């Protein structure tokens with residue numbers, strides 16, 4: 001597996017996330033991080049085109065799913081919100097909020113966050129470098145298909161530094177405004193313990209891991225992508241080509257098969273169409289399949305389903321365990337990227353989005369680390385895969401004003 005020597009941009013990329021050092025003068029302009037906030041400033045927010053949930057305060061925190069499940073079961077929690085890390089054996093970031101506001105509409109962040117003072121961000125480092133990511137894809141391609149691995153998802157990250165402190169909510173608000181159909185989210189990661197205190201995960205994910213409403217369960221996995229084109233005819237052509245691409249259809253099929261199989265453990269009526277649909281974001285076309293099921297056991301919750309489904313081959317690979325072993329052995333820690341963000345109520349209803357097109361802010365509110373990845377199969381092209389991560393990272397870059 002190719003290793004990083006030397007880094008292309010910056011040599012100061014922390015492998016973990018130490019507290020940022022402040023080297024600037026104390027004389028700074030006030031920012032949305034330190035001037036009066038709207039009173040409803042949330043600690044967790046998830047916006048969906050048809051509904052939204054915002055919460056404030058933390059009554060209890062959990063770093064694993066079992067006590068959260070127990071709190072929902074024994075009536076001590078009405079709702080649990082938060083995030084599942086990519087590596088589910090690590091500490092989760094779940095909490096019971098003090099107050100919850102739900103609405104039948106998507107969130108409309110106050111103008112204070114959408115258009116208030118916002119710092120300048122600069123790209124400080126990349127890990128791995130674009131060149132190394134390309135080499136890693138080439139290496140994966142060389143082992144895929146010949147052994148036990150059929151698909152593996154590889155990702156890279158970019159660290160952005162701000163010229164003054166910022167509020168994570170301002171980044172979330174900009175993501176929500178720019179992607180109104182994109183399920184914007186914000187969640188505090190403090191419950192995951194050391195290294196996550198006052199870190200927030202913010203993003204705008206188009207990928208639904210699972211939603212449960214009554215006994216009905218839906219999932220809308222994505223895999224197989226191409227960049228949007230500015231010319232409408234070329235854009236349409238790119239979408240048509242994606243729908244016909246054998247490589248992308250294969251990449252997609254592993255995900256649908258996994259989800260149908262896992263949901264089949266909870267339901268005798270899983271419906272998974274054989275042909276994917278097209279889904280577009282501002283930056284990309286994706287192949288997506290709407291999967292639905294009716295759960296047989298009324299006690300099963302959205303949190304149970306998210307825990308069982310995660311990580312799907314849209315972020316891990318196929319078969320699941322060898323793909324995860326490959327990623328954990330060959331890539332830097334993904335932390336909460338590639339996990340899931342959402343909420344689960346005591347009646348079992350809830351929603352979890354896959355945490356992609358997202359970034360993690362640091363405790364000092366001075367930096368954000370964003371990730372972008374893509375599924376690799378035996379006929380993937382390393383240069384195209386690198387380009388795809390660049391396009392995926394533009395969701396966050398644009399929100400930062402880059």
Ligand SMILES: C=C(O[C@H]1C=CC=C(C(=O)O)[C@@H]1O)C(=O)O
Nearest residue numbers: 222224225314356372373374375
């Ligand atoms: C891994 C990411 O995207 C996943 C979701 C949609 C399409 C994907 C793809 O075409 O590879 C990925 O599976 C990411 O955005 O970082």
